[in-house]
Amino acid sequence: MAEKSNVNEKKLEDLTIEFEYIEAGPSNVNIENAPIEIQSVVEPEDAPQSGPGEFIDKYLSGEIPFDNYEVLLDEEHSIEESSEVTKPTRTYKKIPAHIKALIGEANLRFARGDRETATKICYEIIRQHCTFSEPYITLAQIFETDDPAKSLDYYMVAALCNPRDVNLWTRSAQLSLDANKVNQAIFCYTNAVRVQPRNIKLHLKRIQLLRREKDTKNMLRSYVKMMQFLTAPYYDFLLQVAVKVAIEYHQLNEYKKAIDALNIPFQKCPDLITPQMVNIMLELLILNENYSYCLDIFLEHCNIEIELLIVLENQIQVLSYNMPENIPIDLRIKFVICVIKLKSFNLLDSLIDPLLLMEEEVESIGDLFLDVVEALMMVEHYEHSLKLLVPLIKSNNYSLAAVWLKYADCQSACGLYDQAIESYKTVMQMAPLHVDVRYNLAEVLVKVDKKREALEILEQDPGWAVINVRMFVFRIKLLKEMEEYDQYLQAIEFLISRHCEKIRHFEEIRAVTYVERPYEKVARLKKLREFREENLDDKPQFSTAFEPTVEEEYAIFCDAIELCMKMKKFVTMQRLVFTALTSLRFKNKYEELGLIGFFSCMYNKDSFHAYPLIREIVIHYPNNNLGWNLFNALLQRADDLRHTRFMMRFMSSYTEKSCLRLLEANYCLAVGNIKIGLGYYVSRLRSDPSPLTCMLLGCVLLYIFGQKFTQKKDKVTKTALSLFLKYSTMRSKDAYEEIYYNLGRVYHQFGILHLAKYYYELVLNYNNPVSQTCPNLSLKREAAYNLHIIYKNSKNYIAARNLLLKYVRI
Numbered sequence: 001m002a003e004k005s006n007v008n009e010k011k012l013e014d015l016t017i018e019f020e021y022i023e024a025g026p027s028n029v030n031i032e033n034a035p036i037e038i039q040s041v042v043e044p045e046d047a048p049q050s051g052p053g054e055f056i057d058k059y060l061s062g063e064i065p066f067d068n069y070e071v072l073l074d075e076e077h078s079i080e081e082s083s084e085v086t087k088p089t090r091t092y093k094k095i096p097a098h099i100k101a102l103i104g105e106a107n108l109r110f111a112r113g114d115r116e117t118a119t120k121i122c123y124e125i126i127r128q129h130c131t132f133s134e135p136y137i138t139l140a141q142i143f144e145t146d147d148p149a150k151s152l153d154y155y156m157v158a159a160l161c162n163p164r165d166v167n168l169w170t171r172s173a174q175l176s177l178d179a180n181k182v183n184q185a186i187f188c189y190t191n192a193v194r195v196q197p198r199n200i201k202l203h204l205k206r207i208q209l210l211r212r213e214k215d216t217k218n219m220l221r222s223y224v225k226m227m228q229f230l231t232a233p234y235y236d237f238l239l240q241v242a243v244k245v246a247i248e249y250h251q252l253n254e255y256k257k258a259i260d261a262l263n264i265p266f267q268k269c270p271d272l273i274t275p276q277m278v279n280i281m282l283e284l285l286i287l288n289e290n291y292s293y294c295l296d297i298f299l300e301h302c303n304i305e306i307e308l309l310i311v312l313e314n315q316i317q318v319l320s321y322n323m324p325e326n327i328p329i330d331l332r333i334k335f336v337i338c339v340i341k342l343k344s345f346n347l348l349d350s351l352i353d354p355l356l357l358m359e360e361e362v363e364s365i366g367d368l369f370l371d372v373v374e375a376l377m378m379v380e381h382y383e384h385s386l387k388l389l390v391p392l393i394k395s396n397n398y399s400l401a402a403v404w405l406k407y408a409d410c411q412s413a414c415g416l417y418d419q420a421i422e423s424y425k426t427v428m429q430m431a432p433l434h435v436d437v438r439y440n441l442a443e444v445l446v447k448v449d450k451k452r453e454a455l456e457i458l459e460q461d462p463g464w465a466v467i468n469v470r471m472f473v474f475r476i477k478l479l480k481e482m483e484e485y486d487q488y489l490q491a492i493e494f495l496i497s498r499h500c501e502k503i504r505h506f507e508e509i510r511a512v513t514y515v516e517r518p519y520e521k522v523a524r525l526k527k528l529r530e531f532r533e534e535n536l537d538d539k540p541q542f543s544t545a546f547e548p549t550v551e552e553e554y555a556i557f558c559d560a561i562e563l564c565m566k567m568k569k570f571v572t573m574q575r576l577v578f579t580a581l582t583s584l585r586f587k588n589k590y591e592e593l594g595l596i597g598f599f600s601c602m603y604n605k606d607s608f609h610a611y612p613l614i615r616e617i618v619i620h621y622p623n624n625n626l627g628w629n630l631f632n633a634l635l636q637r638a639d640d641l642r643h644t645r646f647m648m649r650f651m652s653s654y655t656e657k658s659c660l661r662l663l664e665a666n667y668c669l670a671v672g673n674i675k676i677g678l679g680y681y682v683s684r685l686r687s688d689p690s691p692l693t694c695m696l697l698g699c700v701l702l703y704i705f706g707q708k709f710t711q712k713k714d715k716v717t718k719t720a721l722s723l724f725l726k727y728s729t730m731r732s733k734d735a736y737e738e739i740y741y742n743l744g745r746v747y748h749q750f751g752i753l754h755l756a757k758y759y760y761e762l763v764l765n766y767n768n769p770v771s772q773t774c775p776n777l778s779l780k781r782e783a784a785y786n787l788h789i790i791y792k793n794s795k796n797y798i799a800a801r802n803l804l805l806k807y808v809r810i
Helices: 002-014 052-061 070-074 097-112 115-128 134-143 148-161 166-178 182-195 200-212 216-227 232-251 255-268 275-287 291-301 329-341 345-356 359-378 382-394 401-413 417-430 435-447 451-458 469-481 485-496 506-514 518-532 550-567 570-580 587-603 607-620 625-635 642-653 658-671 674-687 691-705 713-730 733-750 753-765 769-773 780-793 797-807
Strands: 305-310 316-322
Touching: 097 115, 097 134, 115 134, 134 148, 148 166, 148 182, 166 182, 166 200, 182 200, 200 216, 216 232, 216 255, 232 255, 232 275, 255 275, 275 291, 275 329, 291 305, 291 316, 291 329, 316 329, 316 345, 329 345, 329 359, 345 359, 345 382, 359 382, 359 401, 382 401, 401 417, 401 435, 417 435, 435 451, 435 469, 451 469, 469 485, 469 550, 485 550, 485 570, 506 518, 506 570, 506 607, 550 570, 550 587, 570 587, 587 607, 587 625, 607 625, 607 642, 625 642, 625 658, 642 658, 658 674, 658 691, 674 691, 691 713, 691 733, 713 733, 733 753, 733 769, 733 780, 753 780, 780 797
Parallel strands: none
Antiparallel strands: 305 316
16 A cells, blocks of 8 residues: 555656745745746536436537536536545446347457447447447447547547546547647546546646646636645645645735635644745735634734734724734734724734834835835824834835825825925925826815915826826816816816817707717717818827716716806807717716707807707607797797797697697797787687686787777777686686786786776785795786886876885896
């Protein structure tokens, strides 16, 4: 048995592992710079396997591509160390006697050289029982010399029929390599490992092939799988592999997998753990924020005595500690970081003061000081950070821009603004292209009320290769605070230009308003620019390190629109909105932007471009009265007759929409087509009598009454009065003020002054609850002004003057 063990060890040593040897040394090894040559993998395990008949059918039909070994690797599960070792013997199925006889006959014929008869016998066996591996093995041997490809296929089918036979898998793997089918060979070795997970040679062969294929992910997983089955004679090899795999996972930022890999030797051979491995494990645990396990490592492998307190929600607090004096500095630093992360701030002074005594060694251990500084800054203990940063900025090796930046940030957080400004300027001298320092310096300058200087710091030339969005947004907010509105609006337009198309010509506005989807707008703009032979894309380049959310940027945009409204800069407002309509970033705000664009056009007296925007609104929301009211407002300023065609088409689709008839009647009155408008109003009154219809029809009759050549004015007068009286009875009781005022206007128009005076006085004496909350909705000023005209025409100047003084003031 000893001789056999020595032979196996000799075979294992002869395999090329391609690991660079790392001697167990001091624990201050740099985990990121450690050399490494390995790449990566999955680890397979014993999993339920499909029946051989199913595999054979899929293989022969081409459904199983054996070069896709990752599918099998991902199905593996870890095998516990206590699992029994599977013996490398073939597992036979119970074969009927006549089949055994046929198999023997086939082998005998093959041995005598009668290959044709042997082949026919094997085919007959397969026809009767296709799940036995023996006929496939015989066929593979028959075709091995003349047709290696077919021989390999038969070996693969045989292995699938008898998946517990390691020899079949290894033979198939070797033939696959001879045929340059590396992925299929990996598939075979993976199945072999599932049968004999403790056969380290199979693991290493699979790893070698995965390295050859540069499949780092699966190679690492295979290393982890192999480590689970390494026994005591190979613990030195286990330690090397664990360190290499952990370092590789660390470089891939997969800290949890690195911890799992390194944890295997910690559990298998804790007495052989080196300071280097402890250091690497602690660093990984800190990166993974597993501080409780860190404390276990300190207790077991660093001989640090720790008194703990478990508070609410399983939070650990370190009450006291006793650290050996000869502990390596890197382990001491990691203990300090662990205590800081656990928020045991009562121990900070006792932990940091010994570090300050090492000021003379800062040239060699400055990177460890920086680790502590970063941990302290994360928990906002800036005063302790300053203590550690002072020796660093005085050193030769660590007086760098990054260290000075941390120093300035700590000074700013401690309220030392003047010193922080000087430190930031030092950083700018060391690293003129550093963006964060300019942003932080501007924040400090704003705190000390030096906003003008902060603006100069935040200044970015549009011609720069890359514009920093974070600095630009801060500059926009600062411009608004300083009321530099012209620069503010220019900056807003420049900000949204990174995802919008800048409108250059009048024709491009039409392209923006007439197409609904943003990408269609952009496509049409590009066609126009190609036709004009212009530059297609003149957008500035912005950095993507910081991007405000869509809601944040849209809020900034809306602030600019509100400012344009207040300052009555409607041209700028319209340009901003139409630019935003081309944005893919604001695609979910398209309806709101369309409405804002309509108002900007109306304020700018641009009804031509307002029409398509309001048309989209009424098409999508035909039951919205506000939309139709806005459409009606546009009709009063329309420059062309596009809306008439639209209304005719719309009415043909929505015959029940009587509001369209009402709008058309209003438009007819506006352009002087009294007869057509009157017909629409009468039709609406008959079909759907309402207070609005009665009032509008009464107004039309008042207009007819006022014409010079109108006949039968008495009939017109009676009809108009009856309509207004019907309007007063149908109108809501909450609108008494409106009713009284309209009746007063009617009688005033007809010259019945005593009734007009009566209704105007009712308006003045009525307390409308609505006007108490919204004074602008009150009609008292209008009624008082009309009543003052009546008094003035009747030579009662005192009463007229009193009304103006009481109700009408400018």
